Amino acid sequence: MNKILNKTLKFNNGLEIPQIGLGTYELVDEQETLASIKAALKAGYKHIDTASIYNNHKIIAQAIKESGVERKTLFITSKVWNSHSKYEQAKQAIDEILKELEIDYIDLLLIHWPTEDRLECWKALEEALDQGKVKSIGVSNFQVHHLKELLENCRVKPVINQIELHPALQNLEVVKFCQANDILVESWGTMIRGKCFEVDELKLLAKKYNKSEAQICLRWALQLGYIIIPKSSKPVRVIDNIQIEDFELTNEDIQLIGTIKQQRVGPDPDNFDF
Template identity: 80%
Template sequence: MNKVLEKNLKLNNGLTIPQIGLGTYKLTDENETLNSIKAALESGYRHIDTATVYNNHKVVARALKESNVKREEVFITSKIWNSHHSYLLAKQAIDEILEELELDYIDLLLIHWPTENRLECWKALEEAVEQGKVKSIGVSNFQAHHLKELLEICKIKPVINQFELHPALQNLEVVNMCKQNDILVESWGTMIRGKCFEIDQIKQLAKKYKKSEAQICLRWAFQLDYVIIPKSSKPSRVIENIQIEDFELTNEDMQLLSTIEEYRDGPDPDNFDF
């Protein structure tokens, strides 16, 4: 197996998460999604990231059933969508996610965005842990002040924060807040949703190492011990994304990447409306 796929990071509750997973955002074509997940599992991925709003839970369930990988060997992450963050709706959403994924438990369940009902949702997540429906709970797209608020009231601390994080948005305030509180950092948009191919500093390093621009971004995040979830509908790209074990970015390379002009590709977590 590819060595980078064997690397697990420890969560603050004592459990572990594979550092590299397969993202499934915008994978909605049933056959494409099925082939992508099965190719990932066959090549050694043991972490699948999905969400209610991706509308592909049932395909993930089918891929798991059709693969030869045991359930307990695969780490499944999902997220509760913003419309279901009130306490009662969150409890309902948890049961629906379990049903759609055809699982007895979810390895990691996240609040998808920091809506005004986020603290109610967290209470429902804590109860799901106590009931054995969920192993670990965390957040997605939380800024430092959202984390501070949650840490002041929670019974169970979030194990992870998944947010937009890439060489063009290094988000050090949030990264540092997570590190100070033993919360793992998870990057989405690591390849800047394809815009990595247009950025000079990344192109320069891709040429230096004879790697793709996407692989430079993934190696950057991997070296920083961020959980990463690259996605692709193409099985060949799913495999290419993990071929980052045979080179290492130097301190000078990392410094070069820090000179990229800041760019946020996704919504601002302090100003979103969905």
């Protein structure tokens, strides 16, 4: 098994999360998704990231069953969608996630986006934590002002913030705030949603290390201490995404990546209304 899959980071509650996971965004074709997840589990991935809105909880449950991997060896993340951010709706959503994934507890549950009802939703997550339905709770796509509001009102501090984070959106203000407040940072869109192949600086480094531009992005995020959840519907790429432990980016390489023009490839959390 690839040793890099054994790397973990510690939450502020003392529990650990594998630094690399399998993302499942837009993986909805049953056969493709089954193949991708089973290839990942066979390769030694322990962390699977999903969400209610992805509509693939049941396929993930089936893949885990068919792979024969023990539930207790896995780390499963899911997220409560915006339409269920009110307190009672969030409680219902949590039970639905458990049912669809066919599990007794969720390792990590996140608020997917900072909706108007985010504090109500957080209360439901805190209660799910008390009830043992969830092991750790966090947020996704929260900006600094959302995090400040949550920290002023929460009973349980978030363990993580999963944000759009890649060489073309380094999100330093949010990253620094999270690090200062002992909140882990998780990157989504690490490979710039496939646009990494168009970036000259990444092309240069890919040539230097005989790696793909995608692998350069993943190595960059790994070295900076972020959790990464690359996804692919193709089993061969699921394996390629973890072939990043045999090289190390230099400080000069990191500085070069820091000069890449910054742009979002996903929605702006402050102007997101669906």
